[in-house]
Amino acid sequence: SQTIHQWPATLVQPVGSPLSLECTVEGTSNPNLYWYRQAAGRGLQLLFYSVGIGQISSEVPQNLSASRPQDRQFILSSKKLLLSDSGFYLCAWSELQTHTIYEQYFGPGTRLTVT
Amino acid sequence: GQQVMQIPQYQHVQEGEDFTTYCNSSTTLSNIQWYKQRPGGHPVFLIQLVKSGEVKKQKRLTFQFGEAKKNSSLHITATQTTDVGTYFCAAGGTSYGKLTFGQGTILTVHP
Numbered sequence: 001s002q003t004i005h006q007w008p009a010t011l012v013q014p015v016g017s018p019l020s021l022e023c024t025v026e027g028t029s030n031p032n033l034y035w036y037r038q039a040a041g042r043g044l045q046l047l048f049y050s051v052g053i054g055q056i057s058s059e060v061p062q063n064l065s066a067s068r069p070q071d072r073q074f075i076l077s078s079k080k081l082l083l084s085d086s087g088f089y090l091c092a093w094s095e096l097q098t099h100t101i102y103e104q105y106f107g108p109g110t111r112l113t114v115t
Numbered sequence: 116g117q118q119v120m121q122i123p124q125y126q127h128v129q130e131g132e133d134f135t136t137y138c139n140s141s142t143t144l145s146n147i148q149w150y151k152q153r154p155g156g157h158p159v160f161l162i163q164l165v166k167s168g169e170v171k172k173q174k175r176l177t178f179q180f181g182e183a184k185k186n187s188s189l190h191i192t193a194t195q196t197t198d199v200g201t202y203f204c205a206a207g208g209t210s211y212g213k214l215t216f217g218q219g220t221i222l223t224v225h226p
C-alpha cells in the first residue's frame with residue numbers, strides 16, 4: 001500500500017533562517033506531488049505541484065521554492081523565512097493525471113512557527 | 116482562476132442533529148471532491164462526484180452534485196461526536212490534477 005511521510009512534524013524557526021521540509025511517498029511510481037499551506041482555521045492554499053522529476057510549477061509568488069530530486073521525493077525550501085511563512089504545511093500525492101482527476105492523499109503535515 | 120465558495124464557515128450542532136455544508140461555484144465544475152480534516156490532523160478524501168445530479172451515500176453522509184454542476188452539498192444525518200472536524204470541498208482543475216479547495220466548514224458537535 002502507499003504511504004506518505006513528512007518531516008519534521010513541528011518546527012520553530014527564527015525569522016531570516018533557512019527552511020527545508022521533506023516529503024517522500026512509498027508504494028507508487030510517477031505520482032503527482034503537491035505542497036499546500038494551511039493557515040490556522042483556514043483552507044488549503046496550493047503552493048507547488050510537480051508531475052515529474054525536476055518539474056515544478058509554482059502557484060503563488062512567495063518566499064518559498066520546491067524541488068523534486070527523485071521520483072518520490074518532494075522538498076520545500078526557503079532561504080530566509082518570514083513571519084508570514086508560519087502555518088501548517090501539507091504534502092500530498094495523487095496518481096499521475098492526464099484526463100482523469102484522482103483524489104489526493106495527504107501526509108501528516110509540518111507545523112511551522114516562525115518567531 | 117477557479118474558485119469555490121463554501122458555507123457556512125462554522126456550524127455548531129447538538130449530537131443527533133443533522134448538518135449540511137454547501138459548496139458553490141460561478142463556473143461549471145468538471146468534478147467535486149470532499150475531504151474531512153479532524154482537529155490537528157490532515158485532510159482525508161471522502162468522495163468524488165463527477166456526473167450532473169449525482170448523489171452518493173456513505174452511511175450517514177449524503178453527497179450531491181447539482182444539475183448544473185456548479186454546486187455541491189454534504190449532508191450528515193444524526194451527527195455524532197466522531198463527525199467533528201473541518202469539511203472541505205475541492206474542485207478538480209483541467210490540468211495536472213490541481214484542486215481548488217473551499218475554505219471549509221468547521222463542525223462542532225456537542226454531546
